[in-house]
Amino acid sequence: MFGIDRQVYYRRIRRKNSRQTKAQEVVLLVGDIREKMPKIGARKLYYLLSRELKELKIGRDKFFDILRANHLLIVPKRSYHVTTNSHHRFRIHKNRILGLEINRPEQVWVCDITYIGKRDHPCYLSLVTDAYSKKIMGYYVAKNLNTQSSLKALKMALKQRKSNMLTLIHHSDRGLQYCANEYQKELIKNKVLCSMTQNSDPYENAITERINGILKQEFMVDKYHQEIKITKQIIRESINIYNEQRPHYSNHMLTPNQMHCQNQMQIRTYKTKNSCKNVLATV
Numbered sequence: 442m443f444g445i446d447r448q449v450y451y452r453r454i455r456r457k458n459s460r461q462t463k464a465q466e467v468v469l470l471v472g473d474i475r476e477k478m479p480k481i482g483a484r485k486l487y488y489l490l491s492r493e494l495k496e497l498k499i500g501r502d503k504f505f506d507i508l509r510a511n512h513l514l515i516v517p518k519r520s521y522h523v524t525t526n527s528h529h530r531f532r533i534h535k536n537r538i539l540g541l542e543i544n545r546p547e548q549v550w551v552c553d554i555t556y557i558g559k560r561d562h563p564c565y566l567s568l569v570t571d572a573y574s575k576k577i578m579g580y581y582v583a584k585n586l587n588t589q590s591s592l593k594a595l596k597m598a599l600k601q602r603k604s605n606m607l608t609l610i611h612h613s614d615r616g617l618q619y620c621a622n623e624y625q626k627e628l629i630k631n632k633v634l635c636s637m638t639q640n641s642d643p644y645e646n647a648i649t650e651r652i653n654g655i656l657k658q659e660f661m662v663d664k665y666h667q668e669i670k671i672t673k674q675i676i677r678e679s680i681n682i683y684n685e686q687r688p689h690y691s692n693h694m695l696t697p698n699q700m701h702c703q704n705q706m707q708i709r710t711y712k713t714k715n716s717c718k719n720v721l722a723t724v
């Protein structure tokens with residue numbers, strides 16, 4: 442009566458039901474991963490689910506379409522809090538990693554402090570990250586910005602250091618915490634060279650900015666608004682998942698722990714777009 446063949450009509454219904462069933466399976470698979478990594482991006486999800494998606498005969502574009510239709514694509518949000526006080530009486534060191542080719546673990550450690558609290562529960566996270574593997578080597582959560590917090594993160598990283606014979610550079614901004622005498626004595630004691638940014642260009646410490654963004658945007662460590670004890674537990678679990686389970690694009694989709702156990706692969710780099718210097722940065 443409507444000019445449509447009966448077989449075509451029912452075949453269309455079966456295809457629609459099949460697509461909906463596959464989409465539901467994909468949503469469930471994504472949900473399982475995002476229980477641990479709430480805001481992990483679509484590209485990394487596609488990598489982690491590649492075997493299951495191949496069995497479902499779903500390609501990358503179709504996978505992105507399913508995420509978009511179910512409002513599962515992540516829109517990054519940015520917020521900035523100043524945690525660096527570079528107006529102090531201590532010595533400022535030169536930038537040793539400008540133009541340096543990073544080709545092994547424990548060649549360069551990058552350090553930073555990021556704000557993860559609220560006005561009534563202020564918290565600061567000190568991080569020490571390996572520039573080659575992107576592994577978070579040391580961290581500490583505190584209610585203040587004193588030198589001891591950064592020093593505890595450094596000591597945790599030094600305990601995980603595999604070799605004291607290879608040259609290691611400690612790179613940070615010019616904050617008071619990193620320039621303080623007690624912090625510098627710890628670096629000298631462990632034969633670690635000190636390097637610092639020379640201006641306010643964020644690309645001079647791009648890796649730390651990226652790691653801060655991952656912890657805040659994907660793991661939402663600054664959204665829980667809890668007491669310091671619970672916040673420390675959240676940070677511990679988030680960093681363990683980041684180091685052990687999250688694939689990293691600059692690591693050729695290896696996890697930071699996997700990348701840290703070898704030195705044969707060359708890290709991916711991108712050319713800075715907004716920096717005043719014609720150098721390469723890593724992410």
